[in-house]
Amino acid sequence: MAELNTDSHDKRVLMKGNEAVGEAAIKAGCLCYFAYPITPQTETPEYLARRMEEENRIFLQAESEIAAINMVFGASAAGARVMTSSSSPGISLKQEGISYIAGGELPCVIINVVRGGPGLGNIEASQADYFQSTRGGGHGDYRCIVLAPNSVQECYDMVMNAFDISDFYRVPVIIQSDGIIGQLVEPFNMHPYKPMYEKLPPKDWALTGCLGRKPNVVRTLFLNPPNGLEMHNRKLNDRYNKIKTELRWSDEFNCDKADIIVIAYGATSRIAKSAIKKHNNNGIKVGLFRPKTLWPWPDVELVEVARKNKGAKFLVIEMSTGQMIEDVQLTLMDIVPKKDILFYGMGGGWNPTPDQIYEEISRVIKK
Amino acid sequence: MTDSEINIMIAGFGGQGVILAGNVLAYACVDAGKNVCAMASYGAEVRGGTAKALISISDHEIDSPVIEMPNLAIIMNAPSFIKYIDTIKPGSPVIVNSSLINMDKTTTTKHDIVGVDATNFAIKMGNIKVANIIMLGAMIKKTHILEPQSVVNGMKRAFYKGKKGLYYINESAFRAGYELI
Numbered sequence: 001m002a003e004l005n006t007d008s009h010d011k012r013v014l015m016k017g018n019e020a021v022g023e024a025a026i027k028a029g030c031l032c033y034f035a036y037p038i039t040p041q042t043e044t045p046e047y048l049a050r051r052m053e054e055e056n057r058i059f060l061q062a063e064s065e066i067a068a069i070n071m072v073f074g075a076s077a078a079g080a081r082v083m084t085s086s087s088s089p090g091i092s093l094k095q096e097g098i099s100y101i102a103g104g105e106l107p108c109v110i111i112n113v114v115r116g117g118p119g120l121g122n123i124e125a126s127q128a129d130y131f132q133s134t135r136g137g138g139h140g141d142y143r144c145i146v147l148a149p150n151s152v153q154e155c156y157d158m159v160m161n162a163f164d165i166s167d168f169y170r171v172p173v174i175i176q177s178d179g180i181i182g183q184l185v186e187p188f189n190m191h192p193y194k195p196m197y198e199k200l201p202p203k204d205w206a207l208t209g210c211l212g213r214k215p216n217v218v219r220t221l222f223l224n225p226p227n228g229l230e231m232h233n234r235k236l237n238d239r240y241n242k243i244k245t246e247l248r249w250s251d252e253f254n255c256d257k258a259d260i261i262v263i264a265y266g267a268t269s270r271i272a273k274s275a276i277k278k279h280n281n282n283g284i285k286v287g288l289f290r291p292k293t294l295w296p297w298p299d300v301e302l303v304e305v306a307r308k309n310k311g312a313k314f315l316v317i318e319m320s321t322g323q324m325i326e327d328v329q330l331t332l333m334d335i336v337p338k339k340d341i342l343f344y345g346m347g348g349g350w351n352p353t354p355d356q357i358y359e360e361i362s363r364v365i366k367k
Numbered sequence: 368m369t370d371s372e373i374n375i376m377i378a379g380f381g382g383q384g385v386i387l388a389g390n391v392l393a394y395a396c397v398d399a400g401k402n403v404c405a406m407a408s409y410g411a412e413v414r415g416g417t418a419k420a421l422i423s424i425s426d427h428e429i430d431s432p433v434i435e436m437p438n439l440a441i442i443m444n445a446p447s448f449i450k451y452i453d454t455i456k457p458g459s460p461v462i463v464n465s466s467l468i469n470m471d472k473t474t475t476t477k478h479d480i481v482g483v484d485a486t487n488f489a490i491k492m493g494n495i496k497v498a499n500i501i502m503l504g505a506m507i508k509k510t511h512i513l514e515p516q517s518v519v520n521g522m523k524r525a526f527y528k529g530k531k532g533l534y535y536i537n538e539s540a541f542r543a544g545y546e547l548i
Binding site: 123 | 394
């Protein structure tokens with residue numbers, strides 16, 4: 001968007017979430033970006049069409065989502081920092097490519113600005129792709145790291161982090177945004193790129209031309225030896241377990257001796273926070289637990305919240321008919337009675353209002 | 368949404384600059400050091416269809432980007448008035464474009480209605496497109512939610528470098544709107 005050309009002291013920049021995603025990719029050194037337009041994520045390719053050219057990098061509007069993800073596969077194999085973005089139906093199309101990228105142990109960043117489904121669904125905000133992102137999505141035993149921003153600032157910060165995390169673990173990273181967060185215009189601090197790690201491992205596996213060195217091979221087919229794929233899966237699984245111990249992000253608000261803990265992520269967490277503050281003002285003890293990484297799931301942190309808030313009821317709120325609640329139930333099954341884990345939500349591009357969540361919390365209190 | 372939050376709806380038909388007026392307002396808030404959160408209708412919007420921008424302004428952290436009930440509005444055309452007037456909090460100021468909305472039809476509502484002959488005045492200024500900024504000027508005069516200078520600075524931010532002509536006519540439109548009521 002506009003350059004700052006005023007004499008104002010406030011150096012915050014105003015952008016849509018989708019545009020902040022694009023600028024963060026530029027700042028993080030994303031060399032190639034391949035995508036296909038779809039509402040509500042099109043501002044990212046629109047923004048990068050201009051910015052990538054300015055930076056003399058690669059912007060390519062592919063002929064389809066499938067083409068775009070396979071271009072990501074190729075660029076990543078060649079060692080480039082690479083990103084693609086889409087919204088739910090387009091992300092479904094990309095699943096085969098994501099499975100290959102995960103199998104080939106390649107880093108990349110994938111943006112999903114989730115909209116209502118199934119099928120073409122609609123263009124409203126939704127969180128119905130939780131299962132798809134956190135369970136792999138395509139075929140085979142693999143996981144993607146999933147980060148869920150709830151503001152334009154976090155869109156910017158998390159995309160930068162995503163490139164580093166992906167290079168560090170050689171695992172695809174998905175930014176799970178939604179139609180509200182992507183379209184939201186907010187001021188944010190556009191700070192310079194801050195690397196997450198002191199040093200990233202060298203990309204000595206990249207296909208950069210093998211003149212004078214042993215050829216590298218990026219493979220996803222393991223026929224020999226007969227247990228080759230098993231060994232490969234074991235190696236991936238060890239890595240996923242390492243990620244589970246090193247990368248669980250979550251946020252807490254008033255999770256101290258609360259009677260009710262609301263669990264929500266993305267746009268829903270902000271709508272819920274408005275309702276929670278209103279209850280807090282009336283002296284009702286309600287807290288908010290917000291997962292910022294959807295995979296790895298912040299299980300240790302949630303258990304700790306349950307321990308700190310003994311006897312509390314847990315209200316999971318999602319813009320879906322209930323997906324994240326399964327992770328909550330699995331995490332709390334030994335410490336919270338199942339009847340105390342409640343759900344509020346709807347699919348189809350529906351989003352709650354602060355008043356609706358306020359009323360739902362009131363209902364839970366009366367139960 | 369807290370009581371100190373100002374939640375503004377700007378509505379009109381696609382092409383009237385509803386979204387742009389919202390962006391200018393958001394830039395003005397950044398200039399004034401306030402927090403702001405803006406959502407515009409997106410998707411299959413076309414010139415002539417309805418368009419809507421929702422802007423929350425606060426000195427505190429803004430949580431919900433979803434606005435329950437706007438407590439201030441700018442309405443640019445008659446279909447938007449009919450569609451949205453009941454969603455606006457009773458008693459709130461509503462600035463209506465009297466060039467395109469029959470003011471007799473606005474007397475039955477429980478809002479603080481202010482008519483501004485924005486489209487006709489914009490035509491007189493030589494560019495029908497600045498009606499949105501004229502409305503914005505009138506709204507700022509009516510409500511004093513921001514200093515006029517912040518909006519002027521906001522317009523400097525909102526209009527790209529190299530389109531200075533656009534900035535100047537919009538600044539004139541803003542000042543005209545400010546003087547109209």
